[in-house]
Amino acid sequence: MQDTEIECCETVEVHEDLLKIVNETMPEENELYDLAELFKVFGDSTRIRILFVLFETEVCVCDLAQALNMTQSAISHQLRILKQNKLVKNRREGKSIFYSLADDHVRTIIAQGREHLEEED
Amino acid sequence: MQDTEIECCETVEVHEDLLKIVNETMPEENELYDLAELFKVFGDSTRIRILFVLFETEVCVCDLAQALNMTQSAISHQLRILKQNKLVKNRREGKSIFYSLADDHVRTIIAQGREHLEEED
DNA sequence: ATTTCATATGAACAATTATTCATATGTTTG
DNA sequence: CAAACATATGAATAATTGTTCATATGAAAT
Numbered sequence: 622m623q624d625t626e627i628e629c630c631e632t633v634e635v636h637e638d639l640l641k642i643v644n645e646t647m648p649e650e651n652e653l654y655d656l657a658e659l660f661k662v663f664g665d666s667t668r669i670r671i672l673f674v675l676f677e678t679e680v681c682v683c684d685l686a687q688a689l690n691m692t693q694s695a696i697s698h699q700l701r702i703l704k705q706n707k708l709v710k711n712r713r714e715g716k717s718i719f720y721s722l723a724d725d726h727v728r729t730i731i732a733q734g735r736e737h738l739e740e741e742d
Numbered sequence: 743m744q745d746t747e748i749e750c751c752e753t754v755e756v757h758e759d760l761l762k763i764v765n766e767t768m769p770e771e772n773e774l775y776d777l778a779e780l781f782k783v784f785g786d787s788t789r790i791r792i793l794f795v796l797f798e799t800e801v802c803v804c805d806l807a808q809a810l811n812m813t814q815s816a817i818s819h820q821l822r823i824l825k826q827n828k829l830v831k832n833r834r835e836g837k838s839i840f841y842s843l844a845d846d847h848v849r850t851i852i853a854q855g856r857e858h859l860e861e862e863d
Numbered sequence: 864a865t866t867t868c869a870t871a872t873g874a875a876c877a878a879t880t881a882t883t884c885a886t887a888t889g890t891t892t893g
Numbered sequence: 894c895a896a897a898c899a900t901a902t903g904a905a906t907a908a909t910t911g912t913t914c915a916t917a918t919g920a921a922a923t
Contacts, residue, residue, distance in 0.1 A: 802869080804870080814870070821870095
């Protein structure tokens with residue numbers, strides 16, 4: 622237990638509920654951190670562009686770089702981040718490495734994001 | 743039209759498809775940007791914590807600050823960002839301002855994020 | 864009207880991050 | 894085995910961002 626004396630802004634009855642929420646329904650600190658880390662991955666338009674390509678087809682790094690008009694290095698760095706977060710997987714075929722979507726949550730998450738944007742005034 | 747000579751990494755047949763994808767299924771530049779901006783909002787654990795509280799109840803700034811053990815200023819800055827992105831709305835009641843969820847996409851997006859995390863090895 | 868309370872905001876600093884450049888790894892071909 | 898090709902990675906730089914501190918706004922109470 623902790624020193625939880627709350628006496629701000631005259632709101633009296635909400636406090637116990639609030640503490641209950643924070644203690645019971647709030648995920649653990651490391652899950653919150655992981656969630657934020659995951660969404661950071663979606664928070665870059667280069668990575669979003671890569672994902673939109675992968676929604677349609679598997680593709681190698683070189684083609685991705687050309688299609689998105691970026692350097693191979695920049696794309697490679699971003700693919701690494703996508704892979705670390707398991708949004709993307711890859712396989713080797715000769716000299717090339719082909720990337721594809723790892724997971725269908727990616728589609729859902731981005732679809733929900735788009736819906737949210739559409740509903741703006 | 744543009745100078746689209748592609749001759750990298752011996753992959754020959756994919757190129758036309760790739761260009762078709764990039765030209766036809768890829769959202770406009772500003773939508774990509776807006777999408778990334780939206781997900782950046784979810785990419786901070788303080789804002790995630792705020793949203794988890796708002797999943798359960800409407801709450802005023804002062805109580806939020808106390809519950810999350812942060813300064814009023816820090817919370818206020820983050821609420822501003824959440825509001826600008828229409829994830830959150832507010833109403834005045836006397837001296838206090840109460841914040842609540844603006845939209846149910848927020849729940850879906852975060853739920854999908856959690857599901858994705860659960861599926862990790 | 865002045866003080867108090869709740870919230871908002873601007874400037875500054877520290878920390879994080881995307882891209883570039885140079886180079887390393889690893890596979891294939893000669 | 895050496896050269897060429899596709900990709901990965903480390904260091905450096907520039908840009909972005911979260912928090913703090915100080916202060917401003919705006920409503921309520923005395």
